[in-house]
Amino acid sequence: MSNIENALTAARETKALKIGIGVLAGVAELFNEQFPGKKAVIVADRITFSIAGEEVFSRFKEAGIEQEEPFIFQAPHLYAEYAFVEELVLFLKTNNAIPVAIGSGTINDLTKLASHLSNRQYLCVATAASMDGYTAFGASITANGAKQTFNCPAPQACLADIAIICKAPSEMTASGYADLFAKVTAGADWILADQLQVEPIDQKAWSIIQDGLHQALADPEGVRKGDPEAITKLVEGLMLGGFAMQWSQSSRPASGAEHQFSHLWNMEAHLHNGEHISHGFQVSIGTLAITAFYESLLATNVEDLNVATSCEKWPTPTESDVAALKMFEGTDFSEVGLQETKAKYTNREELNAQLTLFKNDWEILKGRLTKQLVPLKEAKSRLALVGAPTEPEQIGISRERLRNTFIRAQFIRRRFTILDLAVRTGYLNQWLNSLFGKDGIWEIGQANIKT
Numbered sequence: 001m002s003n004i005e006n007a008l009t010a011a012r013e014t015k016a017l018k019i020g021i022g023v024l025a026g027v028a029e030l031f032n033e034q035f036p037g038k039k040a041v042i043v044a045d046r047i048t049f050s051i052a053g054e055e056v057f058s059r060f061k062e063a064g065i066e067q068e069e070p071f072i073f074q075a076p077h078l079y080a081e082y083a084f085v086e087e088l089v090l091f092l093k094t095n096n097a098i099p100v101a102i103g104s105g106t107i108n109d110l111t112k113l114a115s116h117l118s119n120r121q122y123l124c125v126a127t128a129a130s131m132d133g134y135t136a137f138g139a140s141i142t143a144n145g146a147k148q149t150f151n152c153p154a155p156q157a158c159l160a161d162i163a164i165i166c167k168a169p170s171e172m173t174a175s176g177y178a179d180l181f182a183k184v185t186a187g188a189d190w191i192l193a194d195q196l197q198v199e200p201i202d203q204k205a206w207s208i209i210q211d212g213l214h215q216a217l218a219d220p221e222g223v224r225k226g227d228p229e230a231i232t233k234l235v236e237g238l239m240l241g242g243f244a245m246q247w248s249q250s251s252r253p254a255s256g257a258e259h260q261f262s263h264l265w266n267m268e269a270h271l272h273n274g275e276h277i278s279h280g281f282q283v284s285i286g287t288l289a290i291t292a293f294y295e296s297l298l299a300t301n302v303e304d305l306n307v308a309t310s311c312e313k314w315p316t317p318t319e320s321d322v323a324a325l326k327m328f329e330g331t332d333f334s335e336v337g338l339q340e341t342k343a344k345y346t347n348r349e350e351l352n353a354q355l356t357l358f359k360n361d362w363e364i365l366k367g368r369l370t371k372q373l374v375p376l377k378e379a380k381s382r383l384a385l386v387g388a389p390t391e392p393e394q395i396g397i398s399r400e401r402l403r404n405t406f407i408r409a410q411f412i413r414r415r416f417t418i419l420d421l422a423v424r425t426g427y428l429n430q431w432l433n434s435l436f437g438k439d440g441i442w443e444i445g446q447a448n449i450k451t
Contacts, residue, residue: 004236007208007243014135014246016157019235021228024125024161027056028063031100031123034157040123041068041097043088043111045078048103051127052164056102068097073107079276080109082143088114096120101155104128104172105279108155109139116152124155128168129176129235131279132254134158135242140279142266144332154246160235166226173231174387175280177223180237181374181383182258182283183213185290188372189256189417195365196354198416205253209244213237214374220385257293257417260409261286265397267333267412272396281395284388289402291376292441293418294369296431302362307355310426311348320345327411337411344414351424358425376441392442399444403436 004017016034018026031040040060044053049072060067071091073084088110092099099122101111108124115122116139126134133140135158138149165173187210193199216237222230244253251259262282270277315323324337346354358365374382384390392402407428410419422428436444 003208003212003240007240007247010204010208010247011135011154011243012246012249013137013154014156014158014243017135017239018157018159019162019232019239021162023159024052024055024164025059027125027159028059028065030157030159031060031065031098032063034123035098035121039066039068039095039097040100041092041095042070042102043073043099044070044102044107045073045075048107048127051102052125052161053102056100056125068095071099073110078106080106080139080141082141084110085113085117085141089117092118092120098122100125102127104130104168105133105140108134109141112155113139113141113150113152121153121156124158126158126160126235127164128172129160129165129231129238130168130172131176131179132238132241134160135239136245136251136254137242137249138245138251149251154242158239160239162228162232162235165235166228166231170224170226170387171278171281173223173226173234174383175278175284176238177217177220177234177386178280178284178287178383178388180213180234180241181217181379182256182287183209183237183241183254184217184372184374184379185258185287185294186252186254186256187213188290188294188369189415190252191368191372192365192418192421193416195361195368196358196416196421198354199252202248202253205244205248208247209241209253212240217374217382220382224386252415256290256415257409257419258283258286258290260413260415260417260419261289261405264405264409264412267336268331270396277395281389284383284390285392285395285397285402288376288380288383288390289392289406289435290418291373291379292435293406293422293431294373295376296434297418297421297427298366298369299434300427300430302359302366305355305359305425307352307359310355310424311352313426314348314351314424317342317345317347324411327408340414341411344416344420346424355425358421399436399442402442403432403444406432 042053099111101107101124137154194201216233219230241254324341327337328334380390
């Protein structure tokens, strides 16, 4: 049984996945298998309709599948915003057709949430290997000025024609490669949480996403060139990430501290030259930042950790609440830090036990992390080779802001990551100084550092 076939048996929502060259020719058969007797409606924008929507419409017509007229988003700069979800929901209320999303991240997320709000399943036709959200539960949508994840089911069926995906813009493929690469550091964060008995690894979800991960990332040059074999492995890896999230009903298998960087920048409405930065490109910088942070951890003499001192310095619940509220004071998400920090707060007795375990089991943990991680130099080389950003300035993030992101990102999610370990051990400033201080990889003048 292949990795994909095995993952499909674990998927809670997706029942069918077709990946291969020329598989678009079988889209009508797939629709009839999954939605027998149902009417269809294509959902696309003007570009994706021309790429694949016209052919899907034609093949449905030839197969005798009843269709509504295609729903084509007309906005010139379509983005995953809630207003577009509402626009699609209003249309779907006029019929009972099964949406067929033609596109990548934006079209898929808009259709996913609109379908859920309209009480129906949908089929997705992927047009680019740009992210892992095709088969993931949940849709990432901007609402009330901030990027949010709305709970909603993954598509019932998904089709990815490699011949089409190989022709996608190179920056979209680079974005997908970076999103897949992020599973390396996400896995390291899960190992950390597992070893410290904060959140055990779900072996099924781990196997789905991690077993073939390093092989899927092994040919960045082939990905850049649009080689069908390399693109197929990339697409499979991204789809498996979604299946792992379906199985666990959590983004933990695919998302760690590197994603918290991206989520924070979205919450802060970050733009570069007036444009939104793709999720994958944000995560590329986040992954490199967290990889560097892990290298600081691995270079630390953990045996010298003074557990008692760390516990003495640990804030009381009231002090923690005050710090969390202050962190995002003046923003439109001022309560997020308080909510998430309270959810993962640990008292001093629990912290003592956790840090003692960390210190005593350090050699075991170090071995697990070393096996999981890709060295920073190699990670940077691979991401640069596919065309993903490798320096924060490439996405409009200054070194000062990147340093501050290490501090702020820890407050926005209750998920335990290396950021939480840095705070709990008291190593945060030490590790940040190793990255941003004199001779650090992102050296900045001390006068510019804000803590």
